[in-house]
Amino acid sequence: MIRLAGALLILLAGTMIGYLQAARFAARPRQIRQLIHALQRLETEIQYGQTPLPEALSRLAGVVPEPVAGLFSRAAGQLDRRDGPSVREAWDQALAGGWSRTAMKAAEREALARLGASLGGSGRDDQLKHVRLAMLQLQAEEAAAREEQQRYEKMSRSLGVLGAALVVVVLL
Amino acid sequence: MAPMIPELFAQPLRGVLERLPEHAAMTIEEIRVRENRPLEIGYAGRHAFVRPDGSLTADVRAAYVPGREECRALLEKLTRHSLYAVEEELRRGYITVEGGHRVGLAGRAVLERGAVARLKDISGFNVRIARAHGGCAAAVLPGLLDFRERTIRHTLIVSPPQQGKTTLLRDLVRCISAGEWSHAAAAGWGGRKVGVVDERSEIGACEAGVPTFDLGPRTDILDACPKAEGIMMMIRSMSPEVIAVDEIGRQEDADALAEALHAGVRVLATAHAADLEDVFSRPVLSGMAERGMFGAYVLLSRTGGQVEHRVIASEQAAREFKSRPKPAIRSPDGFAPERPVP
Numbered sequence: 001m002i003r004l005a006g007a008l009l010i011l012l013a014g015t016m017i018g019y020l021q022a023a024r025f026a027a028r029p030r031q032i033r034q035l036i037h038a039l040q041r042l043e044t045e046i047q048y049g050q051t052p053l054p055e056a057l058s059r060l061a062g063v064v065p066e067p068v069a070g071l072f073s074r075a076a077g078q079l080d081r082r083d084g085p086s087v088r089e090a091w092d093q094a095l096a097g098g099w100s101r102t103a104m105k106a107a108e109r110e111a112l113a114r115l116g117a118s119l120g121g122s123g124r125d126d127q128l129k130h131v132r133l134a135m136l137q138l139q140a141e142e143a144a145a146r147e148e149q150q151r152y153e154k155m156s157r158s159l160g161v162l163g164a165a166l167v168v169v170v171l172l
Numbered sequence: 173m174a175p176m177i178p179e180l181f182a183q184p185l186r187g188v189l190e191r192l193p194e195h196a197a198m199t200i201e202e203i204r205v206r207e208n209r210p211l212e213i214g215y216a217g218r219h220a221f222v223r224p225d226g227s228l229t230a231d232v233r234a235a236y237v238p239g240r241e242e243c244r245a246l247l248e249k250l251t252r253h254s255l256y257a258v259e260e261e262l263r264r265g266y267i268t269v270e271g272g273h274r275v276g277l278a279g280r281a282v283l284e285r286g287a288v289a290r291l292k293d294i295s296g297f298n299v300r301i302a303r304a305h306g307g308c309a310a311a312v313l314p315g316l317l318d319f320r321e322r323t324i325r326h327t328l329i330v331s332p333p334q335q336g337k338t339t340l341l342r343d344l345v346r347c348i349s350a351g352e353w354s355h356a357a358a359a360g361w362g363g364r365k366v367g368v369v370d371e372r373s374e375i376g377a378c379e380a381g382v383p384t385f386d387l388g389p390r391t392d393i394l395d396a397c398p399k400a401e402g403i404m405m406m407i408r409s410m411s412p413e414v415i416a417v418d419e420i421g422r423q424e425d426a427d428a429l430a431e432a433l434h435a436g437v438r439v440l441a442t443a444h445a446a447d448l449e450d451v452f453s454r455p456v457l458s459g460m461a462e463r464g465m466f467g468a469y470v471l472l473s474r475t476g477g478q479v480e481h482r483v484i485a486s487e488q489a490a491r492e493f494k495s496r497p498k499p500a501i502r503s504p505d506g507f508a509p510e511r512p513v514p
Contacts, residue, residue, distance in 0.1 A: 050259075052252035079253055086245065087253045120248070123290065124256040 007168040014167070018160015025153045027103035029145040032138055034064040035108070038072065039115075039135045046127050053087060053120045054079040067101040071112075074098050091116030107144075111137035180269065180299065182245035185211070188236050191226025200301055201334065207243045207295035210235030214334075217474060247294055250275055262290040272302035272377025272385060300334075302377065308336070309343035314355040315483030316344075316468050318438075322361050323413060324348060325467030326433060328460075329442040330451055335472040337442040338374050338418055340481070342385055344440060345375065345416050349388025367412030367437075368393040369402030375418055400424035407435050416440040426456050433465060447471065448489055461489070 038060045045056040057076035061069040071094050078090035085093070092113065099109055115134040119127070181189055188211065189203065195216075202214035210232050211222045220228040221235035229235060250267050251258045261267045266276045278296030281288045318325045327344075331337050347353070351363035370376050370393055376383030378395040387393065392410045394402045399417050403425075406412050415432050417425070420441045429439050445451045448469060452458050460466065469489050471482045484492070 046256050050254075050257040052254040052257050054252060056254075086248055120251075120253040120255060122255055123259055127256045 003172065007172065010168050010171075011161070011164045014160045014164020016160070018157045018163075021156040021160065022153045024103045025149045025156065028105065029142050029149055031068050031102050031104055032108060032142040032145055034068045035104075035112075036135055036138050036142065038064045038068065039131055039138070043128060043131050043135075046124060046131065050124070067098060070098040070101060071095065075116075087120045088117050091119065105141075107141050108138060111141070180246060180249045180275075181205075182242055182249065185236075185238050185242045185246070188222060188224060188226055192222065193227065196220070196228060202301070203297075203299040205238050205243065205246060205297040205299070207240055208237060211238055243295060243297070246297060250297075259290055263288055265291060266372070268373040268377065270377070270379065270384075272374055274300045274302065274372065274374055276300065302374065303339070307343070308340055309347045310352070310354040312340065312470055312481055312483060313344060313347055313353060314358075316470070317353065317355055317358055318467065319357060322358070323364055324438050324440065326439045326465060327441070327468045327470060328451070328457075328466045329440075329470045329472065330445045330448065331442075331472035332446050333444060335474045337472060340470070340472065341416060341418060341440065341442050342375050342387065345391060345414075346386055346388040348414055348440075349391040363388065363390045364413040364438075365411065366391045366414045366416060367406035367410050368416045369397055369399050369406060370395050370418070371397060371399050371402065372418060375416065400428040403428040403432055407432055407437060412437055414438045414440055418442050419444060421454070421456055423456050426460050429460070430465065439466075448484065448492065461486075464490070 041060055041063050042056060045051040045059065049056070051059070054076050057072045057079070061073035061076065064072075074097055075090050075094035078085060078093055079087065095109060095113060095116070111134050115130055118130045122130075185205070192200070192213070196213065197215075199216040200213055201216075202212075202219075204212040204214070206212075212219060212235070213222055213228075220230060221232060223229050223234050224236045250269060255262070258267055262277070265278075266274050268274050276296075276298035277291055277294050278298075279291040279294035282290050282292055313324075316324045316327050329337050329340055345366050345368060349363050349366045351361060353359070353361060366388065368375055368387060368391055370378065373396050375385070376387055376393045376395065377385055378393060381393075381395060383391075383393055392406070392412065394406060397405070399420065400422070403415055403417065406415055415429075415437050417429075417439075418441075420426065420429065420443050429441065432439055443451065443454075443457055445454060445457065448471065451461050451469070464486055467486050469484045469486070471484065473480050473482075
């Protein structure tokens with residue numbers, strides 16, 4: 001009886017792990033897409049609104065869902081502080097603080113960090129170039145992420161169940 | 173901390189400024205920050221360098237020297253981390269920040285098709301502290317009244333930089349708008365509708381369109397709008413009785429003001445000029461003055477910390493100026509005057 005309950009628990013846990021892993025594979029392209037949307041909005045804010053960066057970033061936080069929004073609102077909050085840090089520091093802090101809550105990987109982070117290093121520091125045309133460059137990089141990552149999703153999403157789900165079943169069989 | 177130091181400066185520069193002696197902090201007019209050069213302040217009509225402990229000195233070598241990092245932080249703060257949003261300001265060479273303080277900038281000019289497109293490598297800052305001097309208009313306003321029309325005469329406020337033109341203009345706007353005429357005969361007139369075209373955002377120091385200085389209850393303000401265009405917009409849309417503008421000098425400003433005059437709107441303007449003679453010899457101003465566009469001039473001059481003013485009616489001004497023999501060469505360096513004397 002106890003054996004049966006243990007086997008059930010192992011199966012349950014394995015399935016859970018598989019599903020969580022699959023969810024991460026599905027979330028990554030979705031979040032990259034949201035990030036691209038946010039950068040498009042930033043482009044508009046820079047080009048037409050000429051909105052100061054703290055305000056622009058908090059608006060971006062309003063147009064995308066969490067956890068991506070958290071990155072922007074965190075950076076905006078840092079910039080609005082009275083003796084606030086530079087844009088680069090604020091951006092890096094925001095990435096360091098909020099990145100682990102997203103499903104995105106190092107390549108996307110790299111692209112964003114590079115954008116943060118130049119944000120606010122030059123004229124409009126130059127800023128737009130930087131934002132577009134970041135968007136291009138993110139689009140490439142998005143395509144890769146979708147491919148990964150197709151390949152691994154189902155697999156990790158079944159792997160979870162099958163792995164758990166294997167453990168159960170071995171232990172029984 | 174002295175209430176007058178704007179919160180623009182990053183440590184350690186901020187710490188130095190916070191330790192300024194009381195009398196200097198209360199009367200501070202300018203803070204001049206130059207990268208890797210001594211920190212200087214202007215207060216009560218005087219200038220002094222600042223030691224690292226905040227005390228004042230005339231000795232350049234003892235002064236605190238702000239570094240590159242502090243200047244970069246100051247620029248970021250000034251532009252709210254967004255150089256792209258202040259391109260127009262960088263082209264004109266100054267930024268107006270929260271509280272109406274104007275910060276003049278010096279750096280390397282970037283040219284596009286022969287005109288200054290913007291500044292880069294900005295390394296010199298002149299933070300000019302704006303403050304509202306309630307009551308400075310009370311002494312001037314009675315001299316500007318037009319009793320027949322129950323309003324003010326067309327007025328030009330004339331002074332060299334840094335003598336309080338904008339401060340006076342701001343207070344005049346407030347008084348006219350509120351109906352504080354400071355004259356017994358005008359007690360029942362009530363306020364007038366005033367339209368302010370605030371190209372440099374200095375008169376009202378608007379935050380999101382709402383002035384942070386008290387400009388009176390009947391004042392409309394067009395923030396950051398070019399004067400010539402703004403004057404026309406005001407006349408067309410806001411039906412002002414008085415229009416106030418800062419620092420006129422270009423031909424299109426003069427044309428727009430003439431338009432306002434013909435529309436029956438009273439004009440209150442300021443201009444950079446040393447004295448009346450200067451007004452009558454500057455290309456655009458002289459044209460306006462000779463046509464008798466202004467009904468009164470206010471001359472500001474300053475001795476020590478005190479601002480003195482003189483109100484001159486236009487007839488008197490024309491007489492005073494015409495009676496004086498004109499010098500063949502006006503500038504001390506021997507250059508010919510800007511406009512040949514007729």
